[in-house]
Amino acid sequence: MTLHFFLTTAIILSISLNIILLFRLRKKRKQLLKYSSQLQKFRDLSTKLRDIVVQREETFYKNLHELSIGFLKNVKKSYLITFDGEYGQVVSALGDTSAKEKKVRKIDLPYSVERVYLVEKDKLSAIFEPSLDTSVTSDTSSKKILVTDIHIGGELKGKLLIERDEPFVSDEIDTIKSLSGFLTSFMATHSYVTSQGKFQKDMILTIIRILEYHDPYTKGHSKNVANLASLLAEKLGLSDELIRKTYWAALVHDIGKIVIPSTILNKEGKLTIEEFEIIKKHPVYGHDFLSTSADLRELARYVYHHHERWDGKGYPSGLSGEDIPLISRIIAVVDAWDAMRSSRPYRKGLSKEEALKELIEHSGIQFDPNIVRTFVKLIREHLVD
Numbered sequence: 001m002t003l004h005f006f007l008t009t010a011i012i013l014s015i016s017l018n019i020i021l022l023f024r025l026r027k028k029r030k031q032l033l034k035y036s037s038q039l040q041k042f043r044d045l046s047t048k049l050r051d052i053v054v055q056r057e058e059t060f061y062k063n064l065h066e067l068s069i070g071f072l073k074n075v076k077k078s079y080l081i082t083f084d085g086e087y088g089q090v091v092s093a094l095g096d097t098s099a100k101e102k103k104v105r106k107i108d109l110p111y112s113v114e115r116v117y118l119v120e121k122d123k124l125s126a127i128f129e130p131s132l133d134t135s136v137t138s139d140t141s142s143k144k145i146l147v148t149d150i151h152i153g154g155e156l157k158g159k160l161l162i163e164r165d166e167p168f169v170s171d172e173i174d175t176i177k178s179l180s181g182f183l184t185s186f187m188a189t190h191s192y193v194t195s196q197g198k199f200q201k202d203m204i205l206t207i208i209r210i211l212e213y214h215d216p217y218t219k220g221h222s223k224n225v226a227n228l229a230s231l232l233a234e235k236l237g238l239s240d241e242l243i244r245k246t247y248w249a250a251l252v253h254d255i256g257k258i259v260i261p262s263t264i265l266n267k268e269g270k271l272t273i274e275e276f277e278i279i280k281k282h283p284v285y286g287h288d289f290l291s292t293s294a295d296l297r298e299l300a301r302y303v304y305h306h307h308e309r310w311d312g313k314g315y316p317s318g319l320s321g322e323d324i325p326l327i328s329r330i331i332a333v334v335d336a337w338d339a340m341r342s343s344r345p346y347r348k349g350l351s352k353e354e355a356l357k358e359l360i361e362h363s364g365i366q367f368d369p370n371i372v373r374t375f376v377k378l379i380r381e382h383l384v385d
């Protein structure tokens with residue numbers, strides 16, 4: 001009897017223990033699955049974000065924003081805001097494009113949430129005025145608005161605001177909370193890349209100013225060609241990376257003219273054959289200067305070929321057609337356009353229509369016909385003066 005009682009109790013205890021263990025295991029498994037799904041989300045996000053760090057400001061924020069909230073369903077409105085001191089800017093707005101490009105003011109409240117206002121014509125209108133309980137840092141049951149702060153170096157540098165009609169569940173809130181750390185590192189990396197880019201750009205613009213001092217008739221030419229060539233590259237459907245390279249190569253395309261005597265560069269009459277031979281060396285000099293740096297070697301190649309012609313009668317290599325690097329072919333068209341449009345002391349610049357006619361006449365001979373076609377469209381659509 002005692003043995004039977006003992007055995008029954010042991011079996012009941014063992015079954016209960018197993019049930020408890022099973023429940024615990026199921027709970028652990030659920031937790032593990034939750035973490036693994038979160039981890040997967042971050043892994044996917046980091047892969048996508050890795051490629052956008054070097055993108056231009058507007059594209060970078062738009063992509064960062066879309067990727068960050070991509071896993072959330074039925075988002076009504078969302079804003080990514082960056083702050084510089086008291087004022088900030090909506091750098092990306094989803095579901096409310098009118099808010100884009102507008103200034104935002106941050107008004108601190110004595111709590112962890114701040115109201116965010118749009119500053120429009122000296123009038124403040126709230127785009128987001130979350131009541132205190134809507135922050136991710138406070139009670140999060142049945143919340144339809146999420147606000148998460150982005151800190152860089154201890155300073156509030158941005159906010160991600162998300163609104164939808166249905167409440168956020170705890171999993172989504174957890175993911176968004178963890179995401180703010182992620183956003184911080186990507187925004188910090190982007191700002192570092194941008195500041196590096198700004199330093200390089202300032203250095204190059206200084207060298208361009210020296211060139212313009214040496215050859216005053218090219219004043220503004222390098223910048224014009226860079227702006228227009230990158231616009232044309234965009235219109236041709238090139239990647240962000242290639243658009244950026246087009247801008248830099250176009251900016252420095254005539255850098256080799258620094259070592260051409262100013263008496264030749266500034267000569268008003270016709271050049272002699274010997275003088276023209278000297279001028280023709282500027283792409284080679286430009287290439288030599290730039291290729292001393294490993295980072296600039298690719299740009300050096302584009303600079304080297306910017307006076308090649310589609311028919312192979314250009315210089316310095318006499319390359320023809322698609323053997324000429326695409327970026328050099330783009331620069332060739334825009335360079336000719338800007339030179340024709342600008343006035344010199346000895347001749348007046350051509351009108352828009354006259355210059356377009358020249359480009360079209362030389363399309364397929366001097367210039368890549370596809371690039372000329374796209375360029376003419378760009379000018380005709382009044383996108384460019």
Ligand SMILES: [Fe+2]
Nearest residue numbers: 253254306307
């Ligand atoms: Fe040139």
